[in-house]
Structure formats: C-alpha cells, structure tokens
Amino acid sequence: MTGDGLEIRQSSASVWGSSTELRNLKVVSKYIDTSTCIGCKACEVACQEWNDLHIVPTEQAGTYQTMPSLDANYWNLIKFREVEANGSFLWLLRKDGCMHCGDPGCLKACPAPGAIVQYQNGIVDVNPEACIGCKMCETGCPFDVPRYAAATDKMAKCTLCVDRVQVGLEPACVKACPTGCLHFGEKTEMVALGNARVDQLKKNGFAQAALYDPPGVGGTTVITVLAHGDRPEWYGLPKDPQVPGAVRFWKNVLRPLGALAIAASFFAMVGHYLAFGPKEPRPDGGSPKDEPGKRNDGAEKTKGDGPR
Amino acid sequence: MRRMALTDRPPQNGMGDPAMALARRTEDVVVGDEIVRERLSARLVHWTVALTFFVCLFTGLPIWTPYLGSLANLFGGLHVCRVLHPWAGVAFAAASVLMFGQWVSQMKLTPADREFLTPRGLLRYFQYRNEDADVGKYNGGQKLLFWAAALGALGLLATGLVMWFPLGFGQRLREASYLLHDVAFSLFFAMIIGHIYLGTAAEPGTFRSMIRGTVTKSWAQLHHPRWYREVTSQRPKTDT
Numbered sequence: 001m002t003g004d005g006l007e008i009r010q011s012s013a014s015v016w017g018s019s020t021e022l023r024n025l026k027v028v029s030k031y032i033d034t035s036t037c038i039g040c041k042a043c044e045v046a047c048q049e050w051n052d053l054h055i056v057p058t059e060q061a062g063t064y065q066t067m068p069s070l071d072a073n074y075w076n077l078i079k080f081r082e083v084e085a086n087g088s089f090l091w092l093l094r095k096d097g098c099m100h101c102g103d104p105g106c107l108k109a110c111p112a113p114g115a116i117v118q119y120q121n122g123i124v125d126v127n128p129e130a131c132i133g134c135k136m137c138e139t140g141c142p143f144d145v146p147r148y149a150a151a152t153d154k155m156a157k158c159t160l161c162v163d164r165v166q167v168g169l170e171p172a173c174v175k176a177c178p179t180g181c182l183h184f185g186e187k188t189e190m191v192a193l194g195n196a197r198v199d200q201l202k203k204n205g206f207a208q209a210a211l212y213d214p215p216g217v218g219g220t221t222v223i224t225v226l227a228h229g230d231r232p233e234w235y236g237l238p239k240d241p242q243v244p245g246a247v248r249f250w251k252n253v254l255r256p257l258g259a260l261a262i263a264a265s266f267f268a269m270v271g272h273y274l275a276f277g278p279k280e281p282r283p284d285g286g287s288p289k290d291e292p293g294k295r296n297d298g299a300e301k302t303k304g305d306g307p308r
Numbered sequence: 309m310r311r312m313a314l315t316d317r318p319p320q321n322g323m324g325d326p327a328m329a330l331a332r333r334t335e336d337v338v339v340g341d342e343i344v345r346e347r348l349s350a351r352l353v354h355w356t357v358a359l360t361f362f363v364c365l366f367t368g369l370p371i372w373t374p375y376l377g378s379l380a381n382l383f384g385g386l387h388v389c390r391v392l393h394p395w396a397g398v399a400f401a402a403a404s405v406l407m408f409g410q411w412v413s414q415m416k417l418t419p420a421d422r423e424f425l426t427p428r429g430l431l432r433y434f435q436y437r438n439e440d441a442d443v444g445k446y447n448g449g450q451k452l453l454f455w456a457a458a459l460g461a462l463g464l465l466a467t468g469l470v471m472w473f474p475l476g477f478g479q480r481l482r483e484a485s486y487l488l489h490d491v492a493f494s495l496f497f498a499m500i501i502g503h504i505y506l507g508t509a510a511e512p513g514t515f516r517s518m519i520r521g522t523v524t525k526s527w528a529q530l531h532h533p534r535w536y537r538e539v540t541s542q543r544p545k546t547d548t
Contacts (some may be wrong), residue, residue: 258494
C-alpha cells in the first residue's frame, strides 16, 4: 500500500537535487484525532518498544504527562494541557512528535550533507552517520522537535517508523492506538478522513474544529484534527508555523552574498595587480644617502626587495 | 653597545643576520641597510593568529556550504571539522587578544590616517599616487585592519559560543548568531584576502617584515616615509 516512495525527495546540504522527480510516488500521512485521544500512552510505549529506545525516567510536572517535553530517547509524547477559556475548563491531549513538514526547517538549517533527508513519501528522516551534532536543526524546527543526544553527539527524532512503512506496515504508534484516533495511509485519504471528522465535530458543537495541516511549512505529513481549530496554541501548536525567516535568509540570501563579497575581494586584488602591478621603490628613487650600497649578505631572498 | 658593534660589521658566514638577532626584542632600529620593524613576539603572535584563522577557515568553509565540502577531507571529515572548529576558534580568539595587546598602543588613528582612509585617500594609495603621504610606521589601512580584526574576532567568538552551545540560548539569539557569524566571517575573509595580497604580491619586501622582522631602507622610505625619517634621524637604539 504505502511501502514504496523511499526515493529521496530532498537532502540536507546537498548541492544537487536528490530525486529524479519522475516517479509519481505516493505521499503518506499520519492522522491524529486529538478529540478521541484518551491519553492511554499506548503509542508512547509502542514507540519505545519498536525503536528499541532506552528507558527514560519519568518526570512529574503536576500533570499526567510522562515528562516535560520530547527527548532524544523519547520521540512520542502525549501532551496533557489544561486550558481555561470562555468560563470553562478544557483538558486537551495531543500526541507530540515530529510533524514531518513538507518544507522541513530542520533540513533547511542542517549543514551536513544527507544528515536529514525527506523521502518522496513525505517522511523526514535522520541519518545518524552523517549527523555532525551541530544542533542547527533545533533552530530550524518551528515545532521544537529535534533533540540532541549528548552521549552520541547526534540528533534524534521520530522517523515515522520508516523501517515499518517501507515494508508496508503502519507506524508502531498507529498500530498500538486502541481508540482509532491514529490512522496511517496515503495523505489524500488521511485528509479526507480528517475533513470528515472535522465536519462531524462541527455538527456536534465544535464550530471551530479544523484539520491542522499548516501551509507555512508546506503542509505536514502528520495531520491533526483539533476540536478548537482556531486555537492551535491551546494544544501547544504554533498558529502559523514557518521555517524561521532568519534561517531562510541565512541560507538563501546571506550565504550567497558572503560568497560574492569574498569572490569580489579576490578578483579586485587580481585586477589591481594586473592594472598596477607591485609597488616597488623606483630604481632612481630616494636620495643617494638613503641608498647605501647593497649588502651582499645572501639574505634578501624575498623577491623584489629594494631596487634591483 | 656591544650588540651595535656587532651589527656594524657585515655578517659572516654561519653567523646569521645581525638585524634578525636584534629583531628578537627590538623594533625601529637601523642595522646596515635594514630596519628592524617587527620584533619576534609580534611575529609569533601574528602567525599564531594566522594559523588558527586558517584552521577555523578550512574547518568552517565545509560547514558553511556543501560546495566546499571536500575541504572537510583535509581534516578527516565534517565530523572532525565540527569538533575542531570551535576549539580552533577559541585559540584564534585567544591569539587575537595577545595580538591586540601587542599592537594596540601603535594603532591610534591620527588625522592623517583618517585622511588616508577617505575614498580619495584610498584611491591615491591603490593607484600608487601617495608617495608624499605622511605615513608613519603603520598606515591608516593597517590600523583599520587591526581594529576590524579585533572587532571581527570578538564578534566571531561571541556568536560562535552561542552556536557551540545553542541550547542554552533563546531562538532569536541563536538565529542572530548564525546570521552575524556568517556576516563577520565573510567580511573577515574578504579583508584577509586583501591583507595577504598587500603583504605579498602588491608590495614586495613587506612579507619579510613578518618573517625576518626586518625591512629594507628603500622599502621603508617608499611605504612609510615618516617612520623612515623618524627611525633614521635618531641614534640607533638597543634593546636595553
């Protein structure tokens, strides 16, 4: 079903494109319905088990949440958020993890060729072998997802179980979910499913329900149904996520300008030499008393020293 | 005065250059038709800065752009560059501090230097039409280079530290550091290209001032006439 599509669409710090762009490969998607999540954390356990991640000590912060935020050893975290609004109280649960952006800021910021790749099927993956541990991806990500593993000097995050997807299986978290709030399939199908659920929510009194697939990052491969779709920040999601403008400016404008300045300096010097040549004392220059007979000490090996 | 007696004699085979011997600790002394310009400590600190700069440059360029990725092979790969670059940067900054201390007292910009640094003054300099200029031991451009290098090293260090430990800083500061590190590097490298050109091909006889520490009288007269007059008009001094 969705097992193909592992041709690379784009790769970090690559000089040339990585894809033929010829094959019409399917784009996949993980669907998350926050309105039917019961916070059972089966997805967290499944993620840890499938990916053979180390056990991470839980850290209590006064909620049901396993730990305050994602970790290099913990890629899938249910966020339990309490929101007071319009005189009522909301307990909002959302599965946090990599959104697998269509236009990934991490990949844009990454300086290591091939350390972050995006497959044709939309999955954004990390290649630890190429990762140099510079942490630039953390600045590029608008969702605060990539995590640095100090022990190995590598970045880590959700792979959308690319090792399962490539053999036609759904991600471990989807497999484990008991309520059906997680689904996996072709993106068009998942968007249709999400829109249907949004319509259902609207009929049930959630007039602002929406499907979170933010266009500012080229859409996301992980799409999220929000009952309060007008307030994604209640769920800990940015309202209009973008690849940081500074990162785009840095890579698209500043770097070429810098290269231009360096090249201009080089060619200006070459041009100056061709036009004016070296500046040397004239053979007839200086007063006679200032031009004592040259000492023949064999030391003046530097060419052009004094009149010749 | 024993030293001076030595320098008055032509060097003998196997005795080395007496001017260089004097250049270990002394500057602005005439020895035969040479003038001691940069003492050993100044030359050492200059080349320490240069060496650490080039390590920073060649480990930084492959991180800067994949087009120069093959430079990483000089050091054993991009991973090595990523580890080496910040430490070389710390060494570069430390050497820059020493260099600042070495030369700062001689780098005050005079009105004549400001005139030198006007577009008209620079044009005259690059068109070799400033032989009458009132140029002391360092011209306005050299002094500007000194201050720009100090400012650049400071900026590269400050932004580099944020880039080295980004998780301790906020998003906006990290973004600003990435941008400013790039700007500072680009301008610094462009400036150093000019510095190397002027110190070698454009002005023959200059490079030896950083190697042997001495220059010829005719070089000094051409490039630094006021310094030449000051040095030749006084009694040669010793390092004592």
